[in-house]
Amino acid sequence: MDTNVQAKAWLVALLQRSCRKIRRQAVVDTVAETGAEYLIFTATHRYQFIPAPNPVIDRIQTSRTCKRDLLGEIAQELRRRRISLIMYYNHSCNRAQDYMWEEAAGYNDRDKNRFFDNIFNIIEWMGLHYWDLIKAWWFDSISSLTHGGPRDTVSTDMGNFKVPWHRFTQSAKAGYPNRLVTYNAAWSKSYMYTPNQDYRAGEIRSFEEDPPSNRYKDNGLQWHGWICLDDKGWVHTKRDTEIPDLRFSDEQVIKYVRKCIKQQAPVTLNLSIYQDATMSPKSLRQMQKLKNAVK
Numbered sequence: 312m313d314t315n316v317q318a319k320a321w322l323v324a325l326l327q328r329s330c331r332k333i334r335r336q337a338v339v340d341t342v343a344e345t346g347a348e349y350l351i352f353t354a355t356h357r358y359q360f361i362p363a364p365n366p367v368i369d370r371i372q373t374s375r376t377c378k379r380d381l382l383g384e385i386a387q388e389l390r391r392r393r394i395s396l397i398m399y400y401n402h403s404c405n406r407a408q409d410y411m412w413e414e415a416a417g418y419n420d421r422d423k424n425r426f427f428d429n430i431f432n433i434i435e436w437m438g439l440h441y442w443d444l445i446k447a448w449w450f451d452s453i454s455s456l457t458h459g460g461p462r463d464t465v466s467t468d469m470g471n472f473k474v475p476w477h478r479f480t481q482s483a484k485a486g487y488p489n490r491l492v493t494y495n496a497a498w499s500k501s502y503m504y505t506p507n508q509d510y511r512a513g514e515i516r517s518f519e520e521d522p523p524s525n526r527y528k529d530n531g532l533q534w535h536g537w538i539c540l541d542d543k544g545w546v547h548t549k550r551d552t553e554i555p556d557l558r559f560s561d562e563q564v565i566k567y568v569r570k571c572i573k574q575q576a577p578v579t580l581n582l583s584i585y586q587d588a589t590m591s592p593k594s595l596r597q598m599q600k601l602k603n604a605v606k
Contacts, residue, residue, distance in 0.1 A: 335384040338588045339392055344595065346602030349395035351449055351537070351579055354382060354437075356546070359403035359412040367432045372415040382437075386444035397447040397491075398437070402430050405455050406466045413467075423472040431482040438485035447491035448483045449512065453504060454497065460504060462497035476505035493535070501528045513537045513579070518559070518567045523576035534576040539583075540564065541594050547583035554583045554591035561597055565604045572605060 342350050355361045360375050361368060363382040368375050386396045403409045404418040404426075413419055417426035438445060454462040457474045483492045495512035496502035499520045510533035515521060523534045539545060542555045564580070571578040580601075582594045 334588075335381065335388050338385055339388040339394070341588075341590060341595070342389070342394060343392050345582075345598035346606065347394060347598075349397055349446070349577075349579075350385075350389060351397040351399050352382070352385060353399045353401075353546075355403060356399075356401045356451075357403060357405070358409045359416070365433060365436060367429070367436045371429055372412060375412070383441060383444070386441055390444060395446040396444060397449055398441075398445045399449045399451065400434060400437075401451040402456070403452075404467075405452050405464060419467050421468070421470070423467075423469065427475065427479075431478060435482040435485040438483065438487065438490065441486070443487045443489075445487065445490060447493070447510075449493055449495065450483075451495045453494045457504065460496050461500045461502050474504070476507050480505070480507035493532075501530055501532060503530055503532065509533060511535045516543075518563060522567075523571055523574040526575040534574065535579070536571070536576070537579040537581060539581040540597070541591060542583040545581060545583075547585065554585070554594065557593055557597055561600045564597060565601055568601060568605055 354363075359368065359372075361382070362377050363380045364378060365376045382398075389396050402416075402418075404413045404416065407413060416429045417423070420426060434448070452464070454460055454464045455466065458465055458469065480492050484490045491509040493508050493510050493512045494504050495514065496504065498514045498516060501511050501521075511528055513535040515536050515538050518538070521536075523536070526534060528534055540559065541557055543558070547554050568578060568580075580598070582590050582598070584590050
């Protein structure tokens with residue numbers, strides 16, 4: 312059997328097992344315990360596997376979705392706690408990391424219209440299905456879709472095709488016109504692929520990188536930062552290992568968050584989780600100290 316086919320079969324099994332194992336109540340309990348006002352939840356990343364139903368994905372390629380709507384369950388529970396949901400989405404066409412999906416979705420087609428139709432239909436279906444449960448989108452890997460930004464990871468021949476940004480944003484706002492949208496350009500960049508976006512994606516490596524001096528950036532985007540507090544790789548991927556130690560002291564985190572609050576500049580603190588969606592006790596303790604310090 313082809314190695315990539317074996318890998319896909321393993322990932323499908325892992326997705327289904329994880330969907331069954333995760334308890335939405337426990338996930339949201341932990342989020343609420345940190346004092347967070349919103350959660351950015353990764354719907355899909357390197358591989359196009361999603362912990363929820365999605366008939367559009369099913370039509371493109373089977374065995375990449377779940378019968379259980381874990382995304383919807385978590386979204387409903389977050390709403391009950393008055394915590395907003397920002398949905399992270401990655402199209403998963405990044406230098407053949409998920410080459411079977413790239414081919415099925417049409418990323419390598421000479422005419423890119425089928426590919427973008429597929430991506431837009433996926434997010435439009437999610438927007439209509441979850442309605443106002445999704446308050447915002449955080450779209451990643453835009454550098455794989457178009458040339459010209461601060462980072463270029465396009466691995467297909469784009470020809471003269473131009474991304475239809477207006478339609479992209481329209482699809483993202485389907486079902487809830489007030490939904491916010493951002494397109495990630497690169498670390499510490501506020502580059503605007505299109506004026507049809509609402510806030511800065513905000514990936515930063517340290518508290519010294521582009522600190523907020525105002526609520527808005529010079530280009531008009533709402534300032535937003537997103538920084539890893541434990542694992543610098545964003546996600547915990549090493550099996551049978553502990554989540555790495557915290558990168559910053561409690562005092563550093565508290566000082567930075569206070570500054571962001573003063574500037575009305577939201578900051579997302581990225582915390583790694585284990586397969587059952589629990590986080591490191593050290594990370595949780597730091598969040599509880601932060602919550603007590605800024606409430």
